[in-house]
Amino acid sequence: MAHSEKQSGGALRGRRRKGQGPDLRESILDAAEDLFSRHGFHGVTVRQVAAEAGVDTALIHYYFGAKRELFDHVFARRAEILNGARLQAIAAYRAAHTGGDLDPEAIIRAFIDPMINLSLTGDEGWKNYFRLVALVNNTPAWGGETMSRFFDPVVRQLVDALRDALPQAEERDLYWCYQFLTGALMLALSETGRIDHLSGDLCRSTDLEAVRARLYAWCAAGLREVVSRRL
Amino acid sequence: MAHSEKQSGGALRGRRRKGQGPDLRESILDAAEDLFSRHGFHGVTVRQVAAEAGVDTALIHYYFGAKRELFDHVFARRAEILNGARLQAIAAYRAAHTGGDLDPEAIIRAFIDPMINLSLTGDEGWKNYFRLVALVNNTPAWGGETMSRFFDPVVRQLVDALRDALPQAEERDLYWCYQFLTGALMLALSETGRIDHLSGDLCRSTDLEAVRARLYAWCAAGLREVVSRRL
């Protein structure tokens, strides 16, 4: 509230960077994203963010206001890009298959592929971001509400597409299957290193190509089975 | 370290409670479990735990030492009970099917059923505990190591049993499938309420019977599919 006029006003947004030196605003968000994703909201101090970004704590409050607002900015920053990519992937698949049968596995692929691609080919920040989303997804106090606020529209597109692909499916089954899917997906994207230790380094949690090669098949087969058992 | 002699010594353990009034040590653990599971380690203060337990902060330090030691006590308390139940369920299934074919879905059921049963029929503390485990499971900084330390032995039993049931399966596939399973399972057990909102209350995250009716089929079908695609 103390800084809302600066965030919404065009003065700052219109001429940021000015071509000289790094963009401190983005540096702060990058540092916050990195730290929040590893230690959670309460596990990070504004001072740590400032130190990691190479700025002073006062500057963080100048740009983003309170600590919680900083967190929200971090969470929202990549959500739009991600949602756009996923919506487009689902729409592209539907457009290419109007009239014909829809394949549930291809729909799931369209939903997940953008995330794995961003994590693999994008900057390191995307890995931090997915870790953060996974953390929020498992945060009972406010995680469910936050996830809904940012990602429900895309999920509805997924469920809609799956319903069209499996018109005989019960509505509830689609939602439960989505929950299983997102639980498996989020854990994979957060790359906690546990599977490395567990498997004696036979599997690497950073090996998202291995995830891709298995997760779609896993989800599609599970969905088919759950839907068919109800009939 | 300041209190190690009190924790390991028999004096406190031998005559706790004395039959009068509530056991403050357990009350503290219950309160800490509740709060940690909702807000994470850093999101809870020792003072909050003390207030919730109805004791003074000094007593917490007297019993458990530092805040982190309190957390470790909370995490370890139910791990033994849980691991015992799961090991027994897997062993019981194997004992009942020596010589014959092993069913992957039944093995998965033996692995998961104790958790769902404890959450459904046990005290409220079990729900808090599973939320806590889910949170740790998705904590990059130290979650992977902690999960491994407490739960790897049981997971190895699961993987061993699945290997015997599917001798043609590739080793790596078994580990990846376990990761998908645990991601879906932990999210379900943490009951974040997101599916309620998403489905317009068609599904309830507290409805673990609905999870049970679908998760085993989901996991078993996914496992079969992943294993078969590799051949």
Next chain:
DNA sequence: GTCTATAGCTTGATAGAC
């Protein structure tokens, strides 16, 4: 825009009375 300095509070932990 960016930094210095600091106010005002909360935290984890302990010493010591009972």
Next chain:
DNA sequence: GTCTATCAAGCTATAGAC
């Protein structure tokens, strides 16, 4: 065992110089 009292440290956030 349990509580009162308290300390040193660290925290968020802001005011004001530049």
